[in-house]
Amino acid sequence: MKEQFTGSFTQQEPIPDSGIEAAIAVLRHGRLHRYNLADGETSEVAQLEQEFAAYTGAKYCLAVASGGYAMATALRALGVGPGDKVLSNAFTLAPVPGAIASLGATPVFVGVTPALTIDLDDLEQKASQADVLLLSHMRGHVCDMDRLMAICDGAGLRVVEDCAHTMGARLNSVVSGRHGVMAAYSCQTYKHMNAGEGGLLITDDADLAARAVMLSGSYMLYERHGAVPDPAAFEAIKYQTPNISGRMDNLRAAILRPQLAVLDHQVARWNERYGVLEAGLRATPGLQVIERPEAEHYVGSSIQFLLLDWSEGAVREVLKRCAERGVELKWFGAGAPTGFTSKYDHWRFVESKKMPVSDHILAGIVDMRVPLTFSLSDCALIARIIRDEVSTVFQSQA
Numbered sequence: 105m106k107e108q109f110t111g112s113f114t115q116q117e118p119i120p121d122s123g124i125e126a127a128i129a130v131l132r133h134g135r136l137h138r139y140n141l142a143d144g145e146t147s148e149v150a151q152l153e154q155e156f157a158a159y160t161g162a163k164y165c166l167a168v169a170s171g172g173y174a175m176a177t178a179l180r181a182l183g184v185g186p187g188d189k190v191l192s193n194a195f196t197l198a199p200v201p202g203a204i205a206s207l208g209a210t211p212v213f214v215g216v217t218p219a220l221t222i223d224l225d226d227l228e229q230k231a232s233q234a235d236v237l238l239l240s241h242m243r244g245h246v247c248d249m250d251r252l253m254a255i256c257d258g259a260g261l262r263v264v265e266d267c268a269h270t271m272g273a274r275l276n277s278v279v280s281g282r283h284g285v286m287a288a289y290s291c292q293t294y295k296h297m298n299a300g301e302g303g304l305l306i307t308d309d310a311d312l313a314a315r316a317v318m319l320s321g322s323y324m325l326y327e328r329h330g331a332v333p334d335p336a337a338f339e340a341i342k343y344q345t346p347n348i349s350g351r352m353d354n355l356r357a358a359i360l361r362p363q364l365a366v367l368d369h370q371v372a373r374w375n376e377r378y379g380v381l382e383a384g385l386r387a388t389p390g391l392q393v394i395e396r397p398e399a400e401h402y403v404g405s406s407i408q409f410l411l412l413d414w415s416e417g418a419v420r421e422v423l424k425r426c427a428e429r430g431v432e433l434k435w436f437g438a439g440a441p442t443g444f445t446s447k448y449d450h451w452r453f454v455e456s457k458k459m460p461v462s463d464h465i466l467a468g469i470v471d472m473r474v475p476l477t478f479s480l481s482d483c484a485l486i487a488r489i490i491r492d493e494v495s496t497v498f499q500s501q502a
């Protein structure tokens with residue numbers, strides 16, 4: 105009998121008891137709207153914002169309805185509008201180009217390297233085409249940020265970081281999201297803190313923070329926030345900034361605050377699992393693990409490997425065989441988007457030029473979720489199954 109994995113790749117851990125209790129308390133008092141306060145009360149949302157600002161070291165933080173909303177709000181605050189071009193990654197998730205398109209702006213895609221990071225040579229060439237880069241740290245892979253910032257500073261490009269997969273990560277000692285002028289995080293179920301949906305936006309820029317708060321639909325109640333600039337910053341922009349409702353509510357914030365308190369612990373648990381998977385996959389014939397720079401203190405909430413130069417048929421055979429043994433792998437090389445997995449040339453609302461070098465890499469990217477409900481022995485078993493099936497198919501090709 106071949107070994108079989110029977111766990112679920114989409115099952116996250118339950119919400120911590122303290123989060124459930126805090127959520128019930130909110131339900132009992134009924135003040136779910138962030139601006140609905142009892143006398144002297146600080147809302148759950150405002151407390152979450154203060155705590156996330158403290159966690160990241162940012163001056164200002166705004167909690168919103170989703171990660172995609174956070175990205176779009178950052179772009180709006182920066183003044184991106186219809187017809188503008190915004191640079192972004194060819195290898196990312198659909199809400200990233202979607203955030204750009206939501207403003208009537210047009211994404212200009214930048215290629216991907218075999219390290220699964222943005223191609224900085226390509227960025228250098230395209231830098232003059234836009235004023236803003238929406239940089240996605242896709243699947244937690246972080247590029248050489250010193251070089252990226254030098255390119256962007258040189259070209260007058262402002263950087264918004266999409267940290268959906270790097271919440272809790274650091275590059276050297278710098279918290280992910282602290283290189284760019286603004287950074288967006290997601291609190292969707294499959295990310296690092298689970299509120300079902302939700303997003304967080306950070307910045308040190310008082311004007312951008314004030315604009316983002318107004319955009320999120322603060323009415324004129326911004327003084328009920330806990331991590332915002334002085335009222336003067338709002339005075340300057342409050343009548344010019346539309347309300348594009350996308351607030352977070354107290355229920356979600358109540359669920360998130362206890363998760364933020366244990367985020368670093370969760371990161372360590374993810375990385376233990378990642379380590380077991382990576383060690384188990386290393387030296388599999390035909391398979392390349394993604395080497396991670398020492399400076400990158402990543403969050404191993406998913407793992408990728410490359411089947412470079414494999415035929416489509418052979419990759420599909422690996423996916424099928426692994427699926428038959430209970431291991432769900434995703435592939436970025438498919439001709440059409442499947443589930444959460446898509447790439448630049450699937451997003452047909454944008455006219456994009458073919459990127460042969462990136463296409464070659466995308467055609468080899470295999471991706472797997474690592475929920476914390478997996479034990480370390482689950483991870484070892486999954487790695488054995490992948491290794492076994494990749495080797496079998498690879499040898500049959502030779």
Ligand SMILES: *Cc1c(COP(=O)(O)O)cnc(C)c1O
Pocket residue numbers: 170171172173196197199200240241242243266268269290291292295301302303
């Ligand atoms: C999930 C995700 C987002 C946005 O998150 P939502 O909260 O679902 O809108 C942005 N970027 C990447 C890379 C993501 O995976």
